[in-house]
Amino acid sequence: MKETIIALLDEALAALKQQGLVPADTAPRYKVDPTKDKAHGDYASNLAMTLAKPAGKPPREIAQALVDALPESPAVRHVEIAGPGFLNFFAATDAVAQVVKTVLETGDTYGRSLVGAGEKVQVEFVSANPTGPLHVGHGRGAAIGDCLCRLLEATGYDVTREFYYNDAGAQIQNLALSVQARARGLSPDHPSWPEDGYRGGYIIDVAESYLAGDTVDADDQHVTAAADPDDLDAIRRFAVAYLRREQDLDLKAFGVEFDVYFLESSLYRDGKVAATAERLADKGHTYEQDGATWLRTTDFGDDKDRVMRKRDGDYTYFLPDVAYHLDKWQRGFTTVINEQGADHHSTVTRVRAGLQALEAGIPPGWPDYVLHQMVLVTRSGEEVKLSKRAGSYVTLRDLIDEVGRDATRYFLAARRADSQLTFDIDLARSQSNDNPVYYVQYAHARLCSVMRKAEADERPFDHDLAMDNLVRLESDQEKALMNRLARYPEVIAHAAANREPQQIAQYLQDLAADFHTCYNAVKVMVDDAALRNARLALGLATRQVLRNGLDLLGVSAPEEM
RNA sequence: GCGCCCAUAGCUCAACCGGAUAGAGCAACGGCCUUCUAAGCCGUGGGUUGCAGGUUCAAGUCCUGCUGGGCGCGCCA
Numbered sequence: 001m002k003e004t005i006i007a008l009l010d011e012a013l014a015a016l017k018q019q020g021l022v023p024a025d026t027a028p029r030y031k032v033d034p035t036k037d038k039a040h041g042d043y044a045s046n047l048a049m050t051l052a053k054p055a056g057k058p059p060r061e062i063a064q065a066l067v068d069a070l071p072e073s074p075a076v077r078h079v080e081i082a083g084p085g086f087l088n089f090f091a092a093t094d095a096v097a098q099v100v101k102t103v104l105e106t107g108d109t110y111g112r113s114l115v116g117a118g119e120k121v122q123v124e125f126v127s128a129n130p131t132g133p134l135h136v137g138h139g140r141g142a143a144i145g146d147c148l149c150r151l152l153e154a155t156g157y158d159v160t161r162e163f164y165y166n167d168a169g170a171q172i173q174n175l176a177l178s179v180q181a182r183a184r185g186l187s188p189d190h191p192s193w194p195e196d197g198y199r200g201g202y203i204i205d206v207a208e209s210y211l212a213g214d215t216v217d218a219d220d221q222h223v224t225a226a227a228d229p230d231d232l233d234a235i236r237r238f239a240v241a242y243l244r245r246e247q248d249l250d251l252k253a254f255g256v257e258f259d260v261y262f263l264e265s266s267l268y269r270d271g272k273v274a275a276t277a278e279r280l281a282d283k284g285h286t287y288e289q290d291g292a293t294w295l296r297t298t299d300f301g302d303d304k305d306r307v308m309r310k311r312d313g314d315y316t317y318f319l320p321d322v323a324y325h326l327d328k329w330q331r332g333f334t335t336v337i338n339e340q341g342a343d344h345h346s347t348v349t350r351v352r353a354g355l356q357a358l359e360a361g362i363p364p365g366w367p368d369y370v371l372h373q374m375v376l377v378t379r380s381g382e383e384v385k386l387s388k389r390a391g392s393y394v395t396l397r398d399l400i401d402e403v404g405r406d407a408t409r410y411f412l413a414a415r416r417a418d419s420q421l422t423f424d425i426d427l428a429r430s431q432s433n434d435n436p437v438y439y440v441q442y443a444h445a446r447l448c449s450v451m452r453k454a455e456a457d458e459r460p461f462d463h464d465l466a467m468d469n470l471v472r473l474e475s476d477q478e479k480a481l482m483n484r485l486a487r488y489p490e491v492i493a494h495a496a497a498n499r500e501p502q503q504i505a506q507y508l509q510d511l512a513a514d515f516h517t518c519y520n521a522v523k524v525m526v527d528d529a530a531l532r533n534a535r536l537a538l539g540l541a542t543r544q545v546l547r548n549g550l551d552l553l554g555v556s557a558p559e560e561m
Numbered sequence: 562g563c564g565c566c567c568a569u570a571g572c573u574c575a576a577c578c579g580g581a582u583a584g585a586g587c588a589a590c591g592g593c594c595u596u597c598u599a600a601g602c603c604g605u606g607g608g609u610u611g612c613a614g615g616u617u618c619a620a621g622u623c624c625u626g627c628u629g630g631g632c633g634c635g636c637c638a
Contacts (some may be wrong), residue, residue, distance in 0.1 A: 033577075036584080046580060052618065059618070083581045084618065129638075171638070189565065292636050305632085310636040317638050326606085345565055346633050373566070374631070415574070418566055420631065422573070433598080436574095436586070444598050453597045487577085494577055506575055511583070520593090520602040539597095561600065 001486060004075045005043055005089050010298045013047065015069035016055075019060070026054045032089075034487055038476060041080065041088035042096065042483055048085040050551050057095040058488050059085025094123065096200050096479055097470035097534075103541035104463075111488045111548055116157030117192070123149050126251070126258075127164045127341035131175045132200055134250050136375045136412075136423065137341050139396035143412035143554075144372055145339040147501035150552045155496040156456035160333070163258045164324065167240050167316075168265040168471075174198065175243075177234035183229040191319040200392070206242050210235060218245035220261035250397050254405060255554045267320045267327070276323040276358070277308065277315065285357040298352035321347065322354035329362050336367035337499065342418070345371050370499050372417040379425040403428040406555045410437040413553055416504035436509060440550065443512035447543040448559040450524050454536060458524065461540065466533035473534050476516040481542060484514045488545050492552070501553070508549045515542050 009032070016022045030047040046061035063081040068301065070079060075095035080088040103110045125145025128138050145161070152159045166172065178197040186192055188199040209216070215224040221241035226234035244261075267273050269468055277293075280286050285296045286308070293309035295318075308319045321384065328336050340347075348369050355362045368540055377384040377394045399408045406426045414436070415421050427435060454460055488507065495503040524535040547557045 015608080029578090031578090031580085033580085036576090037581080044581080049618065086581065133562095169638075201566095290636080294636095307636045312636080314636085316636065321638095341632090342566065343632055344638085347602080347638090348565085372564080416567095418599070419574085420567070425575075430600095438600050439586080442598080446598055446601080450597050457597090459575095490577075495568085498578090502575085503577080505583090507577095511587075516601055517603090519597085519599070520599095523597070527596050535585090561597080 001075060001091055001098070002014055002032050002034075002043060002327055004073065004095070005045065008070055008073055008076065009045060009047055009066070009087075011071050012066045012069040013051075016051075016065055017063075019069075021065055022051055022055045026051065034483055035088065036481065040082060041090040042479070043089040043091065045087045045089070048081075048087060050327055051403045052085070063087055089103045093474045093479070094471040096486070097473050098209075100470055100537050100541045101467060103485060103544050104537060105324070107544060108548065110544060111492045112156070112428070112433075113489065114156040115493065115494060116152060116155045119157055119334055120160070121157040121335045121337070122151050122160045122162055122165055122328060122331075122333040123337045123339060124154070124162045124328075126247075126256075128247060129166050129171055130240045130247065131171050131198060132243065134247050134396040135200060135393040136396060136399060137372075138414045139254065139399060139408065140372050140375050140417075140421065141339050141341065142251060142256045142324045142396070143409050144252055144370065144417055144501055146497055146554055147413045147504070148337065148339065148370065148496075148536045150554065151492065151501060151504070153495040154492055154552060159258075159333075160260060162259045162260040162262055164262045165244075165470055166264040166317075168263075168268075172236060172240060175239050178203050179206050179210060179235050179239045179306070180229060180232055183235070184212055187530050193310045200242075203245075206239050209242060210238050216241045219258065220244065220263075222544050241393070242551065250395075250400070250451065253400050254396065254409065262324070265322070267323045272323045272327060273315055273320050276326060277319060279360075280308070280322075280354070280357055283357060283359050289405070295354060295357060297350060297353035297357070300356040302353045303347050304376035306350060306354075316348075318350055318354065321351050322358070323443075324506075325351055325355055325367060326358060326360065326362075329360065330366070331443070337370055338367055339370045339372070339417075342371040343371050345369075368499070373420040375412070375421045377423045377425065384425065384450045399423070399425075406441070407435065407437045409554050410505065413501050416500065418504050436505075437555065438561070440512045441510045441556070442561055444543060444546045444550070444557045445559060445561040446519060447515070447539050447546070450539055451536070451543075453525055459525070459529075459532065461536045462529070462533045463537075465530060469530040469534040470537065471534075472531045473538055475522055477514075478535075478538060480517045481511075481514045481538065484511050485541055485545050488549070504549055504552050508553075511542070511545060511549070515546075536542075 017024045028050040030045060030050045032043050035041055035044050048066055049059045051062045052059040060081060063085045067079050067081060076094055077090045077092045124146055125141050126138050128134055149161050174196060177194040177200055181193055181197060182203050210225040211227050213225050213227040218241055221244045223238050223241035225238045228234060235370060255256050267521055287294050291311040292307045294305045295308045297306050306318055307316050309315050346373060348361045356364060388404045403425060411423055411428050489508045491503060526532050550557045
């Protein structure tokens with residue numbers, strides 16, 4: 001429908017150029033958008049307004065000329081000029097109803113596109129170090145990152161989900177010492193407890209499992225405990241595997257799986273950190289000062305230079321970060337999206353500067369970042385801070401256990417990443433109309449119920465009869481619903497291009513609202529077979545789009561509630 | 562002090578590369594189940610989009626300066 005209108009307008013524009021009303025070299029960037037108000041028809045265009053300046057005439061005058069030049073089309077019932085010069089298109093019912101046919105023909109693939117075909121995209125997200133259970137912030141990253149991946153897949157990209165973690169640094173040593181202390185029966189208040197040790201109760205579980213000689217299988221780690229409290233190296237390996245397994249279990253319960261687990265230690269082992277340091281020095285962007293080696297990141301937009309090798313000879317975390325991103329580039333990812341907490345935003349400039357200093361042909365501004373703000377969890381209006389397992393923070397597992405996977409995913413993905421999020425546990429777990437997740441899922445369940453009714457009445461859906469009678473879907477509510485269905489592909493494209501998964505949640509709320517309104521206004525199972533089947537077709541199409549959209553969020557579409 | 566992000570109805574949030582009268586849900590009030598799931602629908606009230614300028618035919622959206630909040634500013638990650 002939209003394409004039809006664009007084609008008509010392009011013809012009219014060509015005619016105006018012919019008449020000399022508009023300079024022949026004018027190439028306006030105009031829009032044809034669905035209207036918010038049905039009094040404005042189905043679609044509106046701002047073409048006349050964009051032509052006002054080049055033509056040197058008032059927009060409404062241009063609009064009239066465009067209307068006069070507009071070719072007849074069976075899809076368009078009539079056109080109005082309104083407001084400052086909008087062209088409002090009122091679509092013919094059967095043109096609007098074509099979307100029902102399209103949805104039923106394309107099914108699961110409705111809304112998908114191939115704009116990213118052939119392009120490899122990597123999304124790095126969660127990337128928690130294996131020093132404890134995942135917290136709510138990781139959950140937000142997991143929800144946003146995974147939905148982004150689904151969106152990118154839906155727009156044709158070849159997506160790799162990647163999880164990066166440090167398995168060998170000071171934090172891991174600290175973890176090993178903490179587990180060792182627990183294995184020796186010490187508690188955090190004991191004088192020999194390691195300074196800055198991990199105090200959470202989960203460390204006890206790790207220690208007990210280690211002493212029991214357990215074998216753990218994580219997605220990327222398989223280790224059997226040595227059970228010897230003096231073997232710190234064995235403890236370290238076991239603790240990392242144990243906590244990785246815990247994280248994987250949480251992520252699986254959340255419906256998130258990764259293609260690649262990337263270990264920071266592998267960058268050292270494969271000589272990539274050293275090679276990166278050498279290359280930076282070769283390109284002349286480093287200098288020695290105070291016994292340390294610095295990278296002149298200020299040449300690439302940073303506000304101060306950064307130490308890349310410390311006085312003690314070790315590299316700072318920053319250098320493996322650069323080496324890691326160079327590796328991503330060399331793996332052929334033209335687009336890389338890093339989903340991280342906004343508390344790490346300072347690394348953005350630094351990593352990009354480091355990559356530029358390599359002079360490796362990496363575009364400035366590569367990679368992309370999606371940064372999410374903090375999550376505040378509340379219950380009964382009070383902030384929730386503590387968790388039994390982790391001690392100092394609310395875990396992802398706590399939320400999944402308490403409010404369920406669907407509601408947790410939905411709540412964490414349904415808000416813009418760059419705004420702070422309040423996760424209201426009471427709201428998320430309420431099985432009532434307060435809860436937006438159920439509102440959308442209920443629409444799906446209701447439609448399934450209608451289909452069951454059709455079967456039970458032995459008046460099953462007749463596809464051919466329905467297709468011949470789509471023109472019968474002529475109420476305002478049905479047209480609004482069909483126009484909403486028609487917008488879905490654009491919503492996906494826009495959400496993917498802008499890396500904004502919350503737009504899918506928003507769309508689903510709108511779609512569900514249009515459906516519920518329609519459901520209350522128009523009875524499906526009427527005796528008129530032609531009308532009944534047309535309405536069943538609309539119901540099937542709506543159910544399909546609800547399913548497709550919920551799938552993008554990783555939320556289930558229940559058949560009954 | 563410097564940098565990044567945010568500020569929209571009483572509350573939680575939308576608003577599609579700038580478009581018409583800024584929209585939903587919750588909360589408040591009034592209606593709708595002998596009819597396909599009332600976890601629903603219909604209606605009423607609720608706004609100087611933090612403040613002040615600027616660009617534009619058109620600004621919640623873009624620019625500048627303020628105010629308020631979050632995060633960051635380590636030879637930690």
